[in-house]
Amino acid sequence: MSTLSNRLRRTLDELRDAGTYKHLRHLTAPMAPATHLDEVGEVLVFCSNNYLGLANHPEVVEAGIAGLKKYGAGTASVRFICGTFDCHLELEERIARFLGTEAALTYVSCWNANEGLLTNLVQEGDAIVSDELNHASIIDATRLARQATRKVFAHSDIDALRTVLQEVDQAAVKLVVTDGVFSMEGDVAKLPELAAVCREHGATFVVDDSHGTGVLGEHGRGVHEHFGVPAAGPGGVDVFTGTLGKALGGAAGGYVAGPREVIDYLIQRSRPQLFSNALPPTVACSAAKALEVLQREPGRVARLHQNVAKMRGGLQNLGYEVLDSPTAILPIIVGDTAEAIRLSGELLKKGVFVIGFGFPVVPEGAARLRIQMSAAHTDEHIERALQAFEEIKAS
DSSP: OHHHHHHHHHHHHHHHHHTOOOOOOOBOSOSSSEEEETTTEEEEEOSOSOTTSOTTOHHHHHHHHHHHHHHOSOOSSBHHHHOOOHHHHHHHHHHHHHHTOSEEEEESOHHHHHHHHHHHHOOTTOEEEEETTOOHHHHHHHHHOTTSEEEEEOTTOHHHHHHHHHHTTTOSSEEEEEESBOTTTOOBOOHHHHHHHHHHTTOEEEEEOTTTTTTSSTTSOOHHHHHTOOSSSTTSOSEEEEESSSSSOSSSOEEEEEOHHHHHHHHHHOHHHHTSBOOOHHHHHHHHHHHHHHHHOTHHHHHHHHHHHHHHHHHHHTTOOBOOOSSSEEEEEEEOHHHHHHHHHHHHHTTEEOEEEOTTTSOTTOEEEEEEOOTTOOHHHHHHHHHHHHHHHHO
């Protein structure tokens, strides 16, 4: 253990010396547009995935409490052994209806959903083709699918995808997988073009829309609604993965949604689903309520985009270069990782919680501050945040 300990200490010291050591902040209040950090006090939150402001919504909280009281803490076993609660079935039916798919299956996280899907749909002689900027969960899931040929295509490059699919043309099954929204860039997958190329080559099209669900499209259904691409059938998305831990209540959990036979097959073979307990009932119930609130109040999506426009315009007026995006993510490129972390710290001193990201989360030289907006932000919140950005720019 001493050799390992020495190595770990060396690495941690190097991170501290470089100014890239990550500190876990201690929240002492619910996640909301404003919360309380133990070491700072009250802060405005511009780094959360709470895109619709539902993480602390009274109805969402009450639904979770009711689920806990009705079902207890959980099954204390996996679903195929001890059964499944009706709250899980109701949530899965609601997800499928919302997205427009035949069926859905929940997991304890979208990481598990991606792993459970990608590793199980392919066999020897098949191929997985992945966008180079896909989320780490997709990258790791693809690495685990060692029985298949695995290829990567240049980010959002349709010609590159076509070339790679030609290289694996003899594969019995071809999966093309992409994020719907790329969280570090805020850019959106070219869904119509990607779907068309998949149809040309007989490939199954998989989209992880964790940062698009609840954000894009008139009703918040995600990137497919944003582009008018069908959720299923010719020219559409074959299988979705997504999370309940962002716009849809913000607690935990993920899902796969798609054709009935895909879901039935995953129930039989998907190891992360077979050997992990179901979602805690409180999470299943609160997520279902979050979906209900979203569908009942589509104005939340419109308010989110009004807030994005206000923040983007304000930052540009201050001279900041913000990457363009139709999503709730506003990246400001800084370049140096230590500088991004320093600026994040300066903002925090002024009561504005924004995270600086650097290598290895993003490439060397592309460090950034990433602002994430919520429908729950008020005009006052945005104005206070812009004041802080103005002050750090002048300092």
